[in-house]
Amino acid sequence: MSQPLHVSLTRRYRFAASHRLHNPQLDQAENLRLYGKCANPYGHGHNYTLQVTVTGPVNPETGMIANLGELDPFVEQNVLEAFDYKYLNEDVREFESTIPTTENVCREIYRRLRPFPSAKIEKVRIEETSNNSFEYSDEG
């Protein structure tokens, strides 16, 4: 009767950052057509919420998939310190060569969190505003 369970834990974080969507290969008129007001030259910002989902066996000694005492500082050091109150285009090295769309921000955050030693990072989800959200996982 009892089937094996898949258990995951999701933790929500927040960061505030600005970005500008602009492809340097294209002229400004093309950029405006493609990205609309997101291409405005000085950038704009969002209160992003970030959901990090981890999965793996529940440790019987602690009852936990991952200890928040480890996950929180890992996310803080690898993502929030680099992204919170920053201009993503210039303050985060990876976005010198990629456009900081929320799709790319999701992938970059996933890449940074992937080495988390205590559990598998299953999914990264970002709400850019309360009206749109983006998810990334490497399950193809």
Add this chain to the structure above:
Amino acid sequence: MIRITRKIEFAAAHFYHNPNFSAEENRRVFGKCNNPHGHGHNYVLEVTVAGEPDPATGMLLDLKELKGILNREVAERMDHRHLNYEVPELAGQIPTCENIAAVIWRLLESKITKGKLDRVRLYESPDLFVDCTAETNGRRAGERV
């Protein structure tokens, strides 16, 4: 397939302590959750049932029935209780969100007879939740709990 989700809330106390650990280790691993006097949360539980609607009624299940099951199995056991002392199903386990959600899954899975239990999502706070789903082929294993 149709998925129906019903939400209930319950308020409960707990603390984390492993008798196999020294006092120092308990404080290090569990931090402020180790306070032996306990603390509490307003848990929010979302239970999802999946299946095909009955052509005669147009319903997958009667939400009144589901509400009754959640009240009997979960709220009556856990609401305004101390999870370390008053819930026999959690005896010997640390009452983390992971373990509580898995216990709720086990309590519900045989009681849901119309459709199948699809997901148990338990929020300890708006910033922390656990999902339990059935392990399926092709999904990478979270271990059996």
